[in-house]
Structures are given as C-alpha cells and as structure tokens.
Amino acid sequence: MITLEKVAKIYETKSGQVVGVDNVSLTINKGEVYGIVGYSGAGKSTLLRCINILERPTSGKVIVDGVDLLKLKSKQLRVARQSIGMIFQGFYLVSSKTVFENVAFALKAAGVEKTKRKERVLELLELVGLSDKADHYPTQLSGGQKQRVSIARALANNPKVLLCDEATSALDPSTTKSILALLKKINLELGITIVIITHEMEVVKEICDRCAVMQDGKVVEEGPTYDMFSNPKEPLTLDFIKTVLDFELPQKLLDSISGTLVRLQFRGELAEEAVVSDMLQKFSVKGNILHGKVEYIKETPLGIFIMELVGEKTEQEKALAYLKDRVKQVEVI
Structure with a gap:
C-alpha cells in the first residue's frame, strides 16, 4: 500500500543543512497498522508528512496505492490526498463550527453534494460514537471527543490510508485506550491501512502489527511488533521496550x-x-x-x-x- 524508497528531507537554514529524514526505505502493507516510534526530533513526524507530501521530500520515491505522489501535478496531488486521511495531536477543529459542520467541511471541500454530505456525516458520527453530539461545538467536548471528531473528519472521503501524528499524546490513559480501540475497529471493519507516529511504546504494543524505530532521521530497527518486544536488537529499541517491560531489580x-x-x-x-x-x-x-x-x-x-x-x-x-x-x-x- 505504501512504499518509501530512499526518502530524504533536508532543510536549508542560515547555519547550514539540517537533515530531517535520512534516506528511509519502508514498505507498509495494505490493511496493517504500522507504528513509527522515536524520541522528539527523531524525524518521525517529518517522515509521516512526507507520505502525503505535506512535506515534499528532497529526494526519493513515495508510492501510495501504486501511485508515485512526487510525479503528480498540484491538481492531481490534491485528488490523491483525498484517499489519505490524517489526524493530529492538536485536533485542529474549527471552534465556530459544530461537530456536524467540522466533519462536513472535508466533504464540502471534495465537492460532495449537500444531501449526500448529511448522510455521510451522520454515518461517521455513528461510527465514532458521537451521534448525540452533532450540534455541539468543540468547546463543549472532552479531549477524547474532539479526537473522535477529527477521526470522523479524516474518514469523510473514504480514505485508503489513515495517518496519525501523535494522535493520543494529549489524552489521558483511559481516553487513549478508547481511541486506540476505535482505530482498531476502523482498521478491522473498513480495512484502512493505518500509520501511527508515537513516542509511547504502550500504543505500539496495543495496536501495531509492525513498527519501526527512528533516530536522527534514520530507521534503526524495524519488524513485527511482537519480535521487537521479545527480541530487540538495538539499544534504542530496548530503551523503548523498557518503558513497558521494565525488570530492573533493586x-x-x-x-x-x-x-x-x-x-x-x-x-x-x-x-x-x-x-x-x-x-x-x-x-x-x-x-x-x-x-x-x-x-x-x-x-x-x-x-x-x-x-x-x-x-x-x-x-x-x-x-x-x-x-x-x-x-x-x-x-x-
């Protein structure tokens, strides 16, 4: 579903070049939940934004569902992005619009007619468990409910891929579990490929089929999540595993x-x-x-x-x- 071939992202600054992503190659299979883990500054969010070309790679290939996105013209890319939903840590809801209107916005932008928009929004709110909040405003919602609205919005145009950038980092542990359960449900019922950026190994343990660990813009280790937990190869991976499985004796x-x-x-x-x-x-x-x-x-x-x-x-x-x-x-x- 997603193939990254030697993707690099280099920023030009007054003090010289800064490497955000350093020749990363990954294959993410159709229908799987894939985690990308790393500490702050590892390059994981930059890599995620390269997948939908919100950050244009300096070099390499980004192939999503058989299409090399870097070869598309602006109009073609806008259409291709409709099949790639994205949710963020900060929710990014319009405070002056209701829950219904926030979700409908993505459909309106895609040119979906009004009657079909209403039907689709109600369907999505049912999916994320917010049917009774359609007329509420973001300020009336909890953090978990806001994230459910952003998930519904990201699913509006029936994407094949859902990108999640630290989607649970701002939530408490109980709410995080409920959001992960919702993402699991979406993956299983809709068959959507999900890519999750996180610094929390608990999230990876709960939901990811495979994962990659990043450091300094590079992938230092990759594999099935179970294998990463049971037999980590790299010291950085072991550090992350210890946040979940710590067995230091006094x-x-x-x-x-x-x-x-x-x-x-x-x-x-x-x-x-x-x-x-x-x-x-x-x-x-x-x-x-x-x-x-x-x-x-x-x-x-x-x-x-x-x-x-x-x-x-x-x-x-x-x-x-x-x-x-x-x-x-x-x-x-």
Missing part, C-alpha cells in the same frame, strides 16, 4: 541473592502454561519469583519472569536444562 534485593538468578521469557501459548510449577515439582529446588508479568502484544502473550533457584548445584543444573528445553529464552543473570 540492588538491596540483588545483594541478598544466594542462589542462581534466572530470567525466563515465554512466548505465545507457553506464557500461559505452568512450566515453572512443573519444574519445581520435578526437581529438588525452590524457586523464588522476584519479578514477572505477562504482557499481551496485539493479543499474543509474552511472559517475562525473574526468579532465584535455590538448591543443590546438580539439581539446579537439571532444573535449568529442563527450562531451556521448554522455554524460548533462559538467561542466567
């Missing part, structure tokens, strides 16, 4: 350890099996669970536990061998 506890400290990772169905319980029954060792949890990455379980094994050395070795045979990853710390 030094005072580490100083009191007398047995063998083991970190276990259970992937998929194994995360829900009683592997540790079985091991403790089979061998003459005690297991003290010091830290652990099961996270669900796009509804697939990933379990990580840190435990202390106490017992005779030979029994500990047998227990470790058993765990290594059953568990995806066993690390003696």
Whole structure:
C-alpha cells in the first residue's frame, strides 16, 4: 500500500543543512497498522508528512496505492490526498463550527453534494460514537471527543490510508485506550491501512502489527511488533521496550541473592502454561519469583519472569536444562 524508497528531507537554514529524514526505505502493507516510534526530533513526524507530501521530500520515491505522489501535478496531488486521511495531536477543529459542520467541511471541500454530505456525516458520527453530539461545538467536548471528531473528519472521503501524528499524546490513559480501540475497529471493519507516529511504546504494543524505530532521521530497527518486544536488537529499541517491560531489580534485593538468578521469557501459548510449577515439582529446588508479568502484544502473550533457584548445584543444573528445553529464552543473570 505504501512504499518509501530512499526518502530524504533536508532543510536549508542560515547555519547550514539540517537533515530531517535520512534516506528511509519502508514498505507498509495494505490493511496493517504500522507504528513509527522515536524520541522528539527523531524525524518521525517529518517522515509521516512526507507520505502525503505535506512535506515534499528532497529526494526519493513515495508510492501510495501504486501511485508515485512526487510525479503528480498540484491538481492531481490534491485528488490523491483525498484517499489519505490524517489526524493530529492538536485536533485542529474549527471552534465556530459544530461537530456536524467540522466533519462536513472535508466533504464540502471534495465537492460532495449537500444531501449526500448529511448522510455521510451522520454515518461517521455513528461510527465514532458521537451521534448525540452533532450540534455541539468543540468547546463543549472532552479531549477524547474532539479526537473522535477529527477521526470522523479524516474518514469523510473514504480514505485508503489513515495517518496519525501523535494522535493520543494529549489524552489521558483511559481516553487513549478508547481511541486506540476505535482505530482498531476502523482498521478491522473498513480495512484502512493505518500509520501511527508515537513516542509511547504502550500504543505500539496495543495496536501495531509492525513498527519501526527512528533516530536522527534514520530507521534503526524495524519488524513485527511482537519480535521487537521479545527480541530487540538495538539499544534504542530496548530503551523503548523498557518503558513497558521494565525488570530492573533493586540492588538491596540483588545483594541478598544466594542462589542462581534466572530470567525466563515465554512466548505465545507457553506464557500461559505452568512450566515453572512443573519444574519445581520435578526437581529438588525452590524457586523464588522476584519479578514477572505477562504482557499481551496485539493479543499474543509474552511472559517475562525473574526468579532465584535455590538448591543443590546438580539439581539446579537439571532444573535449568529442563527450562531451556521448554522455554524460548533462559538467561542466567
């Protein structure tokens, strides 16, 4: 659906050139939810705006649904943009217009006749759960409701792609979950390809099929979200994962350890099996669970536990061998 080939964006300033995006190549498949993660200044928002040419790349190719957008003339590009919806952190609603009018604006700009506009707006407000707010003004809405209006507006012209630029950053955790659930619903029911820019790994964990991590305008790591969480390759990716899966033990506890400290990772169905319980029954060792949890990455379980094994050395070795045979990853710390 979206192919970026060596996309670069360079800004000319008085002090010299500033590289916003540095030769990024990505392929985003039709119907998937794709996350782009990075700290402030990583270039992720600039890259997103290159997809719909709000930022014109200095070089490279931007192909959306088989069309190279950089080859289009202005009028052709305006038409092509109608198939690419976009929502922002700041909502950008017109305060003097009602919810209905804010959503209808996108249809009016696209030349949709008045009777069809009304039908489409009501349909969209039903989809985003705001049918009862059609006559309200933005000042009468909560942050989550404002974002739902902006989502409805972005969907007005039946886009094939929805770009989300930090769409949940201004929202509280509960509202963020409801907006992510809505985006999930839109993706599943309408088949729209969604690209999400975020600095929150919790968002990626919840909704993204695949993701890329950016730093200094470059993609430093990319892959399926589950693989990124279970086996990050780059230090920056690990930093982001730790915001969701942090298993640092206090030094005072580490100083009191007398047995063998083991970190276990259970992937998929194994995360829900009683592997540790079985091991403790089979061998003459005690297991003290010091830290652990099961996270669900796009509804697939990933379990990580840190435990202390106490017992005779030979029994500990047998227990470790058993765990290594059953568990995806066993690390003696």
